[in-house]
Amino acid sequence: MSSDVRTIEWAGDGLRLLDQTLLPARVEYATVRDVDALVDAIRRLVVRGAPALGVAGAFGVAIVVRQAAREGWDDARRDAAIARVRAARPTAVNLAAGVDRVLPFIAEGVDAVVAEAQAVLDEDVRGNRAIGAFGADWILGRLGVDRPLRVLTHCNAGALATAGWGTALGVVRELHGRGRVELVYADETRPLLQGARLTAWELDQAGIPCVVQADAAAPSTILRGLADVAVIGADRIAANGDTANKIGSVGLALACAAAGIPLVVAAPWSTVDLAVPDGAAIPIEERPAEEVLAWGGARTAPGGVDAFNPAFDVTPARLVTALVTETGVLEVAAGTAPCRRARRRCRRE
Missing domain, CATH: 3.40.50.10470 (Translation initiation factor eif-2b; domain 2)
Known part of the structure; x- marks a missing residue:
């Protein structure tokens, strides 16, 4: 695959995904910034594959934390939204693992969550x-x-x-x-x-x-x-x-x-x-x-x-x-x- 095509990456205010439902006819990207859009993207296979879902789960927590701050959610609503991301596809264990890995960083703020999610992404590339x-x-x-x-x-x-x-x-x-x-x-x-x-x-x-x-x-x-x-x-x-x-x-x-x-x-x-x-x-x-x-x-x-x-x-x-x-x-x-x-x-x- 051409090196300039990226499947998944953090875009500063959301998660930029290569929309795999459109391939091979079109190469288009979608940026998701809220939990509903992310869960929909996961379930519709806009993003798919166990390792990529692990990365999506990790960055998904950052999306939820940002949305919670933006909309004034309490911790219970925030945690319920994170659980929705975690359970969006049940067979691939990487999705839940990605979510769980970054949970301890929520207390340090969204930047810490993003940094740990980026570490998940970088480790996946090296591991592959x-x-x-x-x-x-x-x-x-x-x-x-x-x-x-x-x-x-x-x-x-x-x-x-x-x-x-x-x-x-x-x-x-x-x-x-x-x-x-x-x-x-x-x-x-x-x-x-x-x-x-x-x-x-x-x-x-x-x-x-x-x-x-x-x-x-x-x-x-x-x-x-x-x-x-x-x-x-x-x-x-x-x-x-x-x-x-x-x-x-x-x-x-x-x-x-x-x-x-x-x-x-x-x-x-x-x-x-x-x-x-x-x-x-x-x-x-x-x-x-x-x-x-x-x-x-x-x-x-x-x-x-x-x-x-x-x-x-x-x-x-x-x-x-x-x-x-x-x-x-x-x-x-x-x-x-x-x-x-x-x-x-x-x-x-």
């Missing part, structure tokens, strides 16, 4: 670069082939989903920088087409060869031997390594296991929720039925039919070959490094 390097090293070492690789990815875990560079796509970008990418298969990611609209746009901007495929084609692509590795992001990872990611990820994981190729999950350590023992305890967001039942404003299903529209699924740890964070690589499926025990060891490395 490390994820890219660790992931590329591990993949090249694991595959042991001296040729460019065919990589499959699902949804969008690039610069658009983070404060910069990307997690899963950060790994791809690092591989590309080393001359080791032949082709990227970008799943379209139904029903909102984050892969077709966002991932393909990022790859095209970066000059990385890619094709878009239907989600249902991905397992066949893997089983036909057309992909060497699948690299995806995550919205929450349980203590045992179970991983929540965009709906459709489980199908990739099963196909990877059947084909004997690695499934690599790339995510910042903040996505690991040690308070959640396993995937069964991860809340799964369900989104509006209209996303499935209609397209372009026209209904595509019979009028009397409803929809089931979970935004995420959970891949069991036994199917996750490796978890790449900014602290290193955990080989989850091997059972040698569950997240709860691995944190200290990985940080030492």
Whole structure:
């Protein structure tokens, strides 16, 4: 992605967001200055992706504090508004973590909150670069082939989903920088087409060869031997390594296991929720039925039919070959490094 395009940044009096609902047709920004606009932007996916949501949550507290001072709110109303931001999307743990990190700075004033939120953003960019390097090293070492690789990815875990560079796509970008990418298969990611609209746009901007495929084609692509590795992001990872990611990820994981190729999950350590023992305890967001039942404003299903529209699924740890964070690589499926025990060891490395 072009270096002059920023997904999220503080604009002095509000949060400036690249409106991802308009991509790839238009590159436009929205500046949010109140809690209603921020919650709406989060829920409508103007800003999305677990790391970016963490940054939005941190700056969101600053927005609330500014609005509370401007409109004369008491502490109870201010705290209720912060809770709305924190709960705007329940599956991605980073959103709540970003909010919680800056809460202690409220007593020091809005400038202190903004400074800590900026630290969250800066750490994410640095961490993404490390994820890219660790992931590329591990993949090249694991595959042991001296040729460019065919990589499959699902949804969008690039610069658009983070404060910069990307997690899963950060790994791809690092591989590309080393001359080791032949082709990227970008799943379209139904029903909102984050892969077709966002991932393909990022790859095209970066000059990385890619094709878009239907989600249902991905397992066949893997089983036909057309992909060497699948690299995806995550919205929450349980203590045992179970991983929540965009709906459709489980199908990739099963196909990877059947084909004997690695499934690599790339995510910042903040996505690991040690308070959640396993995937069964991860809340799964369900989104509006209209996303499935209609397209372009026209209904595509019979009028009397409803929809089931979970935004995420959970891949069991036994199917996750490796978890790449900014602290290193955990080989989850091997059972040698569950997240709860691995944190200290990985940080030492």
